[in-house]
Structures are given as structure tokens and as C-alpha cells.
Amino acid sequence: MTSSQLTQAMVVCRKELTDWSRDRRSIMTVLISSLLAPAIIGFMFTNLASRQRQVEDITVPVIGAANAPALVEWLTQQPGIAIVAGPADPEEAVRTRREDVIVVIPDDFAKNFAASTPAQVRLISDGSSQNNRPKVQRVRALFLRYGNEIGSLRLIGRGINPVVASPVQIEDVEVSSAQQRAAMILGFIPLFVMIAAFTGAMSISTDSTAGERERGSLEALLVNPAPRGAIAGGKWLAGTATAMLSVLVTGGLLVALFQYIPLQDLGIKFVLGPAQLVGTLAVVLPLCPLIAAIQMYLATFAKSFKEAQSYLSFLMMAQMVPGMMATMNTMPTKAWMYYVPWIGQQSLLTDVLGNKPIHPLVFTVVTVTNLVIAVIVIRATAGLLVREKIIFGR
Amino acid sequence: MIQVENLHKRFGTVHAVTGVTFTAFDGAVTGLLGPNGAGKTTALRMLYTLMRPDEGRILVDGVDAVADPQGARLRLGVLPDQSGLYPRLTAREHIRYFGELQGITGADLANRTEHLLKLLDMAAIADRRVAGFSHGERTKTALARAIVHNPKNVLLDEPTNGLDVMSTRAVREIIRRLKGEGHTVLFSSHVMQEVSALCDTIIVIARGKIVAAGSPDDLRRQTGHPNLEDAFVALSGLEVDTGVSS
Numbered sequence: 001m002t003s004s005q006l007t008q009a010m011v012v013c014r015k016e017l018t019d020w021s022r023d024r025r026s027i028m029t030v031l032i033s034s035l036l037a038p039a040i041i042g043f044m045f046t047n048l049a050s051r052q053r054q055v056e057d058i059t060v061p062v063i064g065a066a067n068a069p070a071l072v073e074w075l076t077q078q079p080g081i082a083i084v085a086g087p088a089d090p091e092e093a094v095r096t097r098r099e100d101v102i103v104v105i106p107d108d109f110a111k112n113f114a115a116s117t118p119a120q121v122r123l124i125s126d127g128s129s130q131n132n133r134p135k136v137q138r139v140r141a142l143f144l145r146y147g148n149e150i151g152s153l154r155l156i157g158r159g160i161n162p163v164v165a166s167p168v169q170i171e172d173v174e175v176s177s178a179q180q181r182a183a184m185i186l187g188f189i190p191l192f193v194m195i196a197a198f199t200g201a202m203s204i205s206t207d208s209t210a211g212e213r214e215r216g217s218l219e220a221l222l223v224n225p226a227p228r229g230a231i232a233g234g235k236w237l238a239g240t241a242t243a244m245l246s247v248l249v250t251g252g253l254l255v256a257l258f259q260y261i262p263l264q265d266l267g268i269k270f271v272l273g274p275a276q277l278v279g280t281l282a283v284v285l286p287l288c289p290l291i292a293a294i295q296m297y298l299a300t301f302a303k304s305f306k307e308a309q310s311y312l313s314f315l316m317m318a319q320m321v322p323g324m325m326a327t328m329n330t331m332p333t334k335a336w337m338y339y340v341p342w343i344g345q346q347s348l349l350t351d352v353l354g355n356k357p358i359h360p361l362v363f364t365v366v367t368v369t370n371l372v373i374a375v376i377v378i379r380a381t382a383g384l385l386v387r388e389k390i391i392f393g394r
Numbered sequence: 395m396i397q398v399e400n401l402h403k404r405f406g407t408v409h410a411v412t413g414v415t416f417t418a419f420d421g422a423v424t425g426l427l428g429p430n431g432a433g434k435t436t437a438l439r440m441l442y443t444l445m446r447p448d449e450g451r452i453l454v455d456g457v458d459a460v461a462d463p464q465g466a467r468l469r470l471g472v473l474p475d476q477s478g479l480y481p482r483l484t485a486r487e488h489i490r491y492f493g494e495l496q497g498i499t500g501a502d503l504a505n506r507t508e509h510l511l512k513l514l515d516m517a518a519i520a521d522r523r524v525a526g527f528s529h530g531e532r533t534k535t536a537l538a539r540a541i542v543h544n545p546k547n548v549l550l551d552e553p554t555n556g557l558d559v560m561s562t563r564a565v566r567e568i569i570r571r572l573k574g575e576g577h578t579v580l581f582s583s584h585v586m587q588e589v590s591a592l593c594d595t596i597i598v599i600a601r602g603k604i605v606a607a608g609s610p611d612d613l614r615r616q617t618g619h620p621n622l623e624d625a626f627v628a629l630s631g632l633e634v635d636t637g638v639s640s
Contacts (some may be wrong), residue, residue, distance in 0.1 A: 004497065007497075008494075008495055008497075011494040011495055012427065012495070015480075015483070015487075015491050018483070018487070019483060022482040022483075022523075024484060167537050175581065196582065203418055212478075215478035215479070215480070215481075216476030216477065216478025217477075217478035217479060217480060218476075218478075219444060219474040219475065219477075219478075220472070220473075220474050220476070220477055220478070220492075220536065220539070220540070221495075222444055223442050223443070223444065223467060223470065223472040223474060224495040224496065225464055225467040225468045225495075225496065226495045241596075245623045246546075247481060262406075360407070388445050388446070391444055392439075392444075392445075
């Protein structure tokens with residue numbers, strides 16, 4: 001491309017951006033689609049957190065509370081735990097699922113406790129029921145903690161550092177259903193960022209191609225001595241710029257949102273801070289030229305603005321398929337996937353958000369491949385602008 | 395100067411332009427006159443290089459428009475059949491956009507824009523978005539952007555179609571002025587009065603063929619009709635085909 005062609009491309013690009021920035025509808029599209037991702041993710045997490053809180057508040061029926069008043073007192077002081085009197089037929093109550101778990105404190109508890117021999121506490125639960133397992137485990141953990149605390153106190157009473165009694169420390173990494181759901185929500189982030197790039201380019205892709213013809217301004221534009229490559233190139237640059245803008249806005253909003261989501265409370269080690277934002281942008285921004293190029297090529301074929309929009313809607317759904325599959329199946333990333341446009345970006349994006357390092361060579365190859373394909377597609381678009389059927393819309 | 399030799403264009407089985415040959419000279423106004431569907435727009439589209447002739451030769455100042463469309467476009471200023479504008483841009487921005495695409499910049503572009511705005515009496519609307527423009531204001535804007543680069547050859551496809559009296563006058567004034575400055579002006583019309591008032595040469599085209607060519611007086615003499623409109627109707631064969639008796 002010569003410098004005069006570049007100048008002409010910039011003239012076209014500037015005009016398209018001016019035109020775009022005055023179109024309230026296209027600005028609204030970018031704004032709304034940028035807000036959509038943070039809004040959906042925020043809503044899902046708020047929903048999840050409130051459900052999590054419901055699980056936290058549990059009621060434990062206790063039989064024989066009078067046998068261990070200190071233990072029961074300790075239990076009631078634990079956050080989210082309410083103690084009620086148990087039913088007369090505890091095993092039957094659990095078997096018929098009236099209760100998830102019932103605690104029975106035997107009559108000899110106080111005697112054994114005072115003698116420092118193991119005092120028994122009976123937990124009645126139904127192991128065949130999946131749903132109440134977290135609740136049973138929670139109650140079990142409470143007793144273990146109580147036992148540890150008392151044990152430590154007894155060791156201190158005998159002049160022994162309680163630490164020696166804990167040779168192994170267990171760190172629990174829970175994979176409960178709430179966390180799986182949270183991980184799935186996070187898996188949508190790459191998808192949302194891609195959609196942002198897509199919707200960002202869409203206005204200019206349709207308006208400057210099918211729209212230009214529908215308005216009847218294409219003929220006048222093409223009578224200019226500017227080469228088709230410069231005209232198509234300028235429009236492409238403008239579409240790329242709005243796609244990037246949309247990605248930047250969405251990314252920024254997501255990072256802002258994640259400062260307020262209490263992921264730690266959900267037990268998730270996930271960070272979406274400036275570093276991840278930079279990584280995400282590094283992966284998605286080079287995709288914007290390709291998205292704009294493909295959209296423009298398709299929209300140039302369309303007979304009208306509306307037809308172009310419906311083509312691009314199909315394209316958007318098609319581009320969501322690999323992302324959706326990756327989110328649903330969490331299939332392992334294979335090496336070849338990185339080199340397929342689109343899938344490669346999704347894989348890289350998953351790595352970035354999972355704090356895995358990106359291989360610079362892979363990144364370079366994916367980015368360069370994208371740009372090369374984009375240039376080929378936009379050249380093909382320039383070629384279309386010579387065809388009478390395209391220019392006059394026959 | 396625009397030279398056209400034996401131009402042919404077919405769309406499927408329809409022979410839209412059949413063996414059109416003529417020359418439009420510098421410092422002269424040439425009119426393509428014909429009823430709707432005669433092939434005027436198709437012929438002009440081939441001249442301004444957006445359509446490829448199936449046969450024939452087009453020379454714009456000696457440049458072959460088929461072999462070197464870009465070279466031909468450099469020498470052309472065109473008001474095409476479809477002169478749509480960008481509703482969100484102002485009239486001035488339209489002129490500037492096309493000027494910049496033609497490679498005009500800076501003070502040169504500003505002067506040229508001012509000159510055209512004044513010439514077409516558009517000062518009051520120059521910085522308004524064209525969305526609310528009347529048909530006349532739109533045509534003026536399209537015309538201004540078409541000739542912002544002061545092209546040697548000017549092609550106008552039905553420039554006064556649907557315009558009111560004042561706008562028509564402004565367009566005619568521009569055409570006369572371009573002629574006076576030595577440009578080649580070629581425009582199409584289906585209005586007899588228009589063509590006879592402006593043209594040095596009239597080319598009557600019907601069903602894709604040239605049926606007559608010459609000065610208004612030549613045409614009157616050829617057909618034996620003292621009235622140009624009768625001459626036009628006789629030449630384009632409208633009476634026979636449609637039953638219209640002027």
C-alpha cells in the first residue's frame with residue numbers, strides 16, 4: 001500500500017468514525033452490549049452468593065442437649081447455626097428425610113468428658129442422600145473443631161504446646177456445587193469479551209457497506225479515484241477501532257465489577273485485576289481486525305442493511321459455539337487449538353484468566369495469523385467493490 | 395474530451411446499450427436525451443467506470459476507461475444516478491470528504507469548498523447535517539462534492555430531476571459556468587426543454603441506440619418538426635410503442 005493510499009484509507013476511516021459517533025443507535029449498541037456482560041455476571045454472582053448464604057444458615061436438632069450444656073452453648077455461638085430440640089424418633093426422622101442430620105448426646109457424655117476419656121456424640125444422617133452431604137459435613141466439622149479446641153486446652157493444662165499434637169495440617173479445597181457454578185460463570189467471561197468485540201464492529205460493518213449502498217452513496221464514493229483497497233481498508237480500520245473500543249469498555253467494566261464481587265467468600269481463588277485485563281486485551285484486541293474484516297465481507301454481499309444485520313447475527317451465534325462448548329464441557333486445551341483462529345483466542349483467554357503464562361511464540365503466531373487472514377478478507381472485500389452486482393445491488 | 399465508440403452492454407437477454415458512439419468536446423455541453431429506460435444511465439455508468447462495457451471503447455482525455463478505470467476517474471467529476479448523502483454529516487463535511495479522497499488538502503481544500511458553497515448559494519446550510527435537507531439542497535451538496543477537485547470532464551445523470559425552479563436555475567448556472575471554463579460537460583435528461591436550453595449537442599437515445607445527434611436546429615431539420623418536443627417524440631418512437639400522441 002502506498003502512502004497516498006494510506007492517506008486515503010485514513011480519510012475514509014475518519015469519516016466513518018465521525019459518522020458512527022453521531023449515530024445514537026450505534027453508540028447505544030456498544031454501551032448496552034458492554035454493560036450486558038458485567039450485568040449478567042454480577043447478577044449471577046449475587047444470586048449465587050445469596051444461595052450460599054441460605055446453606056450457611058442451618059438448623060441442627062439436638063437430642064440430649066442437657067447432657068452437654070457447654071458444648072451446646074458453644075454450638076449456638078457458631079455463626080449460622082441454630083440449635084433446636086430433636087424429635088423423639090431420630091433415626092426414623094432422618095430415614096424419612098424429615099431431617100437431614102440429628103445430633104444425639106448420650107447420657108454418659110458429661111461423665112466421660114470430665115474423666116478425659118473420649119465422650120461420644122452420635123451423628124445420624126443418611127449417606128445415600130446427596131443433597132444433605134455438605135450440611136452433614138459442616139456439622140461433623142463443628143464437632144471436630146470443638147474436640148480440637150478442648151484437646152488443645154487439655155494439653156496446655158498439662159504444660160504441652162498443642163501444636164505438637166498436629167503433625168499434619170489439612171487445607172481443604174472444596175469443590176462443592178456452588179464453586180462449580182461460580183467457575184462456570186467465570187468461564188463466560190471470554191465469551192462476553194468476544195461478543196463485545198463483535199457488537200462493537202457491527203454498526204460500521206453494516207452501515208458502511210450494505211447501508212452505504214442502500215442510501216445510494218456507494219456509487220458516488222466509488223467514482224472517486226481512490227483505489228478500492230483504500231476505501232475498503234479505511235472502513236475496515238474504522239470497524240476495527242469501534243470493536244476495540246467496545247472490548248476496552250467491557251474489559252474495564254468487568255475489572256471494576258470484580259473489585260466488588262466477594263469471590264473469596266465463595267471460596268474461589270480468582271483474580272480479575274489490571275494484570276488480567278492487560279492479558280485479556282492483548283489476546284482479544286488483535287482479533288478485532290479479523291472480526292471487522294469478516295463482518296464487512298459478509299455485509300457487502302447483503303442486499304440491504306437489514307439483510308446484513310441478519311447475516312451478522314448468524315455469524316455471532318456461530319462464533320459463540322466454540323466458546324460455549326469450552327464453557328460447558330471444560331474440555332482440555334489441546335496444542336493445535338491455539339493455532340486455530342478464534343478457538344486459539346478462547347484458549348489463550350482461558351489461560352490468561354486462569355493465571356497460566358502465555359507462551360510468547362503461541363501468542364505471536366495467533367496474532368499474526370489473525371492479521372494475515374484479516375488482510376486477505378479485506379482484499380477480497382475490495383475485490384467485491386468492483387463487481388457490478390455488488391455496486392448496484394442487482 | 396470524452397470519446398465513445400461502439401458501446402454495448404447486455405443484462406441477460408436485455409440489450410441495454412447497443413452500439414453507442416459519440417464524442418463530447420471540451421468547452422461544450424452535450425446532452426443525452428431519452429425516455430426512462432432508454433439506456434442513458436447504463437451508458438453513463440460505463441463512462442464513469444462503474445460498469446464494464448461488453449464491447450466498445452471509452453476514452454477520457456485519451457485515457458482508456460476500460461483498461462485504466464482509475465486513470466479515467468482521475469479526470470472525471472460525476473453526479474451519479476444515485477447520489478445518496480450521509481445523513482449525519484454536514485454539507486461542508488461532504489465536500490471535504492470527497493476533496494480529501496481526491497487528494498486535496500489544507501488551504502486549497504478550504505478555498506475550493508468556500509468557492510463552491512458560494513457558487514451554489516449554500517452558505518446558510520453549509521454546516522447543517524444533511525438529514526433535514528430538501529431535495530434541491532441535497533442535489534446541490536452532491537453536485538458540490540462531485541466537482542470539488544475541479545475535474546476536466548463532468549458527467550451528470552439527470553441533475554435537475556425533481557428540482558424546483560430555483561435549484562434548477564442554480565444547476566444550469568453551474569453547467570454554463572463549467573462550459574465557459576472549458577470543461578467537457580455531459581449530462582442526461584428526459585426533459586426536452588432542459589436539453590435544448592443548455593446543450594450544444596443533443597444525443598437522442600432510445601432502446602439503447604442513438605437515434606439522432608446534433609444541435610437543436612439539426613434535430614428540428616432532421617425530423618421536420620419545428621417543435622423540439624415533437625421531434626423528440628418522433629425520434630424516440632414513443633408514439634408507435636406506447637400510443638402516446640405527444
